[in-house]
Amino acid sequence: MEIMSGGLYGLVFEDNNIAKEQRKFALKSLHEVGFGSAALEDTVHNCALEVVDRWRKSGGEEVDVTENIMKAIGNVVWNVTFGISLESDNKIVPEFRQIHLDVAPLSGGPLMMFIEMFPFIRKFDFLLGSPMKRLQALVDRSDAMIVDAIETAENNFNPDNQPTLYVEAFLREMKKNEEAGKPKGNFHFEQIRNSAATLWGAGFETTVGLLRMCCLELVNHPEVLRKLQKEVDDVIGERRIRYDDHKQLHYTCAFLQEIYRLGNVLPINFLRKTTQNTEIDGFRIASGTTVLPQFSMVHSDPKEFERPDYFCPERHIDDEGKFIKDPRITPFSIGKRACLGETLARMEIFVLFATFVQNCHFTPAGKVPPPVEFNYGFARSVKHFTVNIEPRN
Numbered sequence: 001m002e003i004m005s006g007g008l009y010g011l012v013f014e015d016n017n018i019a020k021e022q023r024k025f026a027l028k029s030l031h032e033v034g035f036g037s038a039a040l041e042d043t044v045h046n047c048a049l050e051v052v053d054r055w056r057k058s059g060g061e062e063v064d065v066t067e068n069i070m071k072a073i074g075n076v077v078w079n080v081t082f083g084i085s086l087e088s089d090n091k092i093v094p095e096f097r098q099i100h101l102d103v104a105p106l107s108g109g110p111l112m113m114f115i116e117m118f119p120f121i122r123k124f125d126f127l128l129g130s131p132m133k134r135l136q137a138l139v140d141r142s143d144a145m146i147v148d149a150i151e152t153a154e155n156n157f158n159p160d161n162q163p164t165l166y167v168e169a170f171l172r173e174m175k176k177n178e179e180a181g182k183p184k185g186n187f188h189f190e191q192i193r194n195s196a197a198t199l200w201g202a203g204f205e206t207t208v209g210l211l212r213m214c215c216l217e218l219v220n221h222p223e224v225l226r227k228l229q230k231e232v233d234d235v236i237g238e239r240r241i242r243y244d245d246h247k248q249l250h251y252t253c254a255f256l257q258e259i260y261r262l263g264n265v266l267p268i269n270f271l272r273k274t275t276q277n278t279e280i281d282g283f284r285i286a287s288g289t290t291v292l293p294q295f296s297m298v299h300s301d302p303k304e305f306e307r308p309d310y311f312c313p314e315r316h317i318d319d320e321g322k323f324i325k326d327p328r329i330t331p332f333s334i335g336k337r338a339c340l341g342e343t344l345a346r347m348e349i350f351v352l353f354a355t356f357v358q359n360c361h362f363t364p365a366g367k368v369p370p371p372v373e374f375n376y377g378f379a380r381s382v383k384h385f386t387v388n389i390e391p392r393n
């Protein structure tokens with residue numbers, strides 16, 4: 001952890017007395033800079049249009065949907081965090097993603113857990129194939145990119161204006177403390193760097209992974225795609241999709257809830273601590289015990305969901321064709337440490353996905369659709385696949 005963050009900084013740690021203050025600040029400032037705002041929705045919609053525009057031009061070639069989805073989501077996270085709009089052909093998002101894909105097996109593998117438990121092993125790094133050295137090099141590169149983006153935001157920062165991005169809100173807080181002669185407290189550079197990295201780490205691969213899974217399920221279930229297209233055509237037609245449309249797009253919401261149930265995007269989840277003695281299923285758990293909540297245990301429990309492995313949006317539709325929101329499906333977790341980006345993620349996924357369905361027709365690249373199989377890592381995602389995409393209008 002020392003290598004990854006230079007200490008217990010950032011927004012996710014379980015046993016961290018700064019977490020409460022920093023989470024509160026992040027929630028407030030992300031809300032201020034536009035989570036849930038029409039302006040952010042416009043940014044997301046523009047990214048969605050850019051994706052469909054590129055897909056429309058694929059001219060019958062097999063398409064790996066990852067590249068364009070990744071650029072769209074990367075752009076949104078970069079925008080919210082640093083206020084930087086990236087060109088769709090930018091090199092930052094693919095490079096940053098590759099660094100994080102390379103970091104995952106090094107930082108989360110069994111060897112690294114061993115090193116965390118017995119730090120003296122670090123001295124023998126070269127005998128083990130230098131995993132620490134390789135990890136440090138990747139972290140240094142990722143840090144350099146984050147610092148560069150913070151500096152760009154800082155150069156454009158005017159403390160008299162209302163902040164429009166997370167880093168500005170943080171810088172304003174730093175300045176406020178300085179002007180009032182207060183100690184810096186937790187508003188220092190290590191914290192801003194790590195929080196910005198957390199927003200990327202938590203908000204990028206998760207959202208990209210679920211949107212890729214949406215496209216894969218579409219080619220595996222053509223009858224579902226037809227129903228989705230009919231709903232979007234009937235309710236929206238050709239006008240632009242807004243997040244508020246989710247109230248009328250019942251089948252689309254059912255589809256996405258099924259994706260949230262089966263996606264299990266953070267299988268390892270974050271370590272948390274119980275705050276009081278408790279009992280679950282007859283097991284007594286003392287206050288202060290480290291726990292690792294596993295939502296997939298509920299999402300795939302046959303006692304809760306009939307044939308849990310079967311992809312079936314209809315299970316979330318009532319007899320009148322209305323969407324049934326299911327409180328047992330909690331991909332963003334629940335409680336005081338639930339996902340900070342839930343509002344943004346739900347909006348991004350809905351607006352992008354509904355825009356895809358509105359504008360594109362998805363079919364398998366071969367006669368048989370690609371299987372729904374997963375890669376495991378910190379964020380679980382469907383394995384590489386390609387599809388054919390044709391324009392709908």
Ligand code: HEM
Pocket residue numbers: 011012013023077198199200202203204206207210265266269270272331332333334336337338339340341342344345
């Ligand atoms: C589909 C997309 C996403 C899923 C499924 C997801 C899921 C989760 C889950 C399960 C947690 C752990 C909560 C817990 O420990 O109880 C979490 C934490 C977090 N997420 Fe997300 N997330 C997503 C997108 C985002 C986005 C877009 C952002 C921000 C840009 C974000 C920021 C965070 C942060 C900062 C935390 C740590 C919260 C804390 O420790 O207090 N996430 N997320």
